[in-house]
Amino acid sequence: MSVQLITTxxxxxxxxxxxxxxxxxxxxxxxxxxxxxxPKSNQSPTTKFIIKYRPRKPYRHPTxxxxxxxxxxxxxxxxxxxxxxxxxxxxxxIAVDGPNGIIWMESVGxxxxxxxxxxxxxxxxFKEKSQEEREDQRNEPNIALDDEVKDIMSKVGGAVAKLHLxxxxxxxxxxxxxxxxxxxxxxxxxxxxxxxxxYSLLAEDEAVDLYVLERALISTHPIYSKxxxxxxxxxxxxxxxxxxxxxxFTEISRRLQDVRLRGRKRSMLG
Amino acid sequence: MTTLVLPQFPETKILIAQYQxxxxxxxxxxxxxxxxxxxxxxxxxxxxxxxxxxxxxxIYRTLINHKNKTMKAKTLHSxxxxxxxxxxNIMDAFKKFGIADECSNIIVVRISGDGETEPxxxxxxxxxxxxxxxxxxxxxxSTALVKKIFKLNGLRDxxxxxxxxxxxxxxx
Ligand SMILES: Nc1ncnc2c1ncn2[C@@H]1O[C@H](COP(=O)(O)OP(=O)(O)OP(=O)(O)O)[C@@H](O)[C@H]1O
Numbered sequence: 001m002s003v004q005l006i007t008t009x010x011x012x013x014x015x016x017x018x019x020x021x022x023x024x025x026x027x028x029x030x031x032x033x034x035x036x037x038x039p040k041s042n043q044s045p046t047t048k049f050i051i052k053y054r055p056r057k058p059y060r061h062p063t064x065x066x067x068x069x070x071x072x073x074x075x076x077x078x079x080x081x082x083x084x085x086x087x088x089x090x091x092x093x094i095a096v097d098g099p100n101g102i103i104w105m106e107s108v109g110x111x112x113x114x115x116x117x118x119x120x121x122x123x124x125x126f127k128e129k130s131q132e133e134r135e136d137q138r139n140e141p142n143i144a145l146d147d148e149v150k151d152i153m154s155k156v157g158g159a160v161a162k163l164h165l166x167x168x169x170x171x172x173x174x175x176x177x178x179x180x181x182x183x184x185x186x187x188x189x190x191x192x193x194x195x196x197x198x199y200s201l202l203a204e205d206e207a208v209d210l211y212v213l214e215r216a217l218i219s220t221h222p223i224y225s226k227x228x229x230x231x232x233x234x235x236x237x238x239x240x241x242x243x244x245x246x247x248x249f250t251e252i253s254r255r256l257q258d259v260r261l262r263g264r265k266r267s268m269l270g
Numbered sequence: 271m272t273t274l275v276l277p278q279f280p281e282t283k284i285l286i287a288q289y290q291x292x293x294x295x296x297x298x299x300x301x302x303x304x305x306x307x308x309x310x311x312x313x314x315x316x317x318x319x320x321x322x323x324x325x326x327x328x329i330y331r332t333l334i335n336h337k338n339k340t341m342k343a344k345t346l347h348s349x350x351x352x353x354x355x356x357x358x359n360i361m362d363a364f365k366k367f368g369i370a371d372e373c374s375n376i377i378v379v380r381i382s383g384d385g386e387t388e389p390x391x392x393x394x395x396x397x398x399x400x401x402x403x404x405x406x407x408x409x410x411x412s413t414a415l416v417k418k419i420f421k422l423n424g425l426r427d428x429x430x431x432x433x434x435x436x437x438x439x440x441x442x
Binding site: 013014015016034036037038039042074077078080081084085087092093094095096097099100 | 274276277278279280322323326327329330334338340425426428429433434436437438440441
């Protein structure tokens with residue numbers, strides 16, 4: 001099955017060397033060093049590009065399927081372009097082939113000291129593991145809760161806030177959909193995977209976005225999630241305040257309490 | 271003059287040439303309207319092409335549309351001029367991005383499909399009365415005009431013009 005999908009992708013992307021880096025339910029993500037339309041001489045030899053490919057689903061009606069693939073691809077691409085216009089950190093759009101479900105974008109992030117890709121998830125795991133493996137855990141400050149982590153989490157909050165200030169909800173915020181990009185020794189978060197994003201003017205939708213991230217952090221980083229979430233919300237609030245939108249923040253924050261409460265009730269009911 | 275081959279379209283040879291001090295823009299336009307086959311190129315107003323990224327992005331869009339059979343124009347060369355623009359209407363695209371009577375700086379593109387013979391640059395040199403130059407594409411661009419055409423004036427000014435233009439070309 002998946003071999004067949006990759007063969008199809010390779011036919012559509014004739015001549016483009018493709019490396020699979022992720023295979024999700026809806027899309028296969030490839031990496032390549034070939035730009036679709038700019039000559040090699042314009043780029044540094046290490047530059048990489050990401051191709052996100054949404055394959056056709058044979059079990060759907062062909063006409064409907066084409067519409068679904070095409071519109072999801074176009075809408076994710078449109079969002080990436082919009083985010084660039086707004087100055088919100090996300091991969092830049094390079095090219096789109098809507099009917100074939102293909103988006104080309106800039107590759108963001110790099111590698112952590114342990115060689116893993118620099119997603120927020122890997123970064124936090126790396127920090128947590130470094131702390132765990134330490135000899136003298138009591139006297140030294142905790143690595144998993146150091147200033148670097150605090151700075152990163154607060155910036156993540158800021159990035160989500162910027163998105164929400166533009167009335168965009170991400171729809172699938174997790175610590176693997178946040179990639180850290182290194183800029184002069186500092187890590188800057190970039191959001192990726194806008195496949196489920198939409199515009200919304202409802203504080204409720206923004207609250208749900210935050211709640212999803214909060215739950216993702218709790219399940220992926222159980223020991224320290226309380227501090228992580230606290231810093232994240234601090235950064236989130238600060239960005240709203242700086243944008244003179246404290247009122248909107250208060251509304252979202254109130255909604256977040258409700259959403260949490262409903263979440264707890266639901267989990268009690270099983 | 272450059273010959274461009276895009277990786278996904280190895281059979282398609284694309285010739286790109288630039289001319290300055292062009293004296294016969296009006297004649298070229300008239301011959302184009304007549305459908306003279308010697309003028310089977312896209313003649314582009316260099317004033318509205320921001321960069322190589324702008325031009326190549328539109329070429330790529332054209333070849334993808336051709337492959338997907340979603341072209342709006344009848345020929346590859348008109349489709350290219352259409353794709354250089356943000357407009358919905360082909361005539362508007364021709365007005366701003368095609369050669370105009372008073373044009374002195376032009377970019378000429380020839381897209382040769384599968385099996386077609388590649389054009390000789392000599393033929394083009396004899397058609398255009400002007401000097402062929404090897405300057406980087408975008409040198410004769412009027413940034414203010416392009417920003418206006420693509421409605422980019424309200425945006426932050428730290429954004430890269432070519433990225434903005436290429437993005438909107440890809441999304442058209
Ligand atoms: N622009 C990018 N730069 C670097 N890596 C990327 C980029 N886009 C995607 N990736 C990598 O590919 C993975 C999957 O991408 P993405 O989340 O967009 O696809 P998806 O099919 O929606 O994934 P999932 O179904 O797992 O949520 C990401 O977790 C990331 O590791």
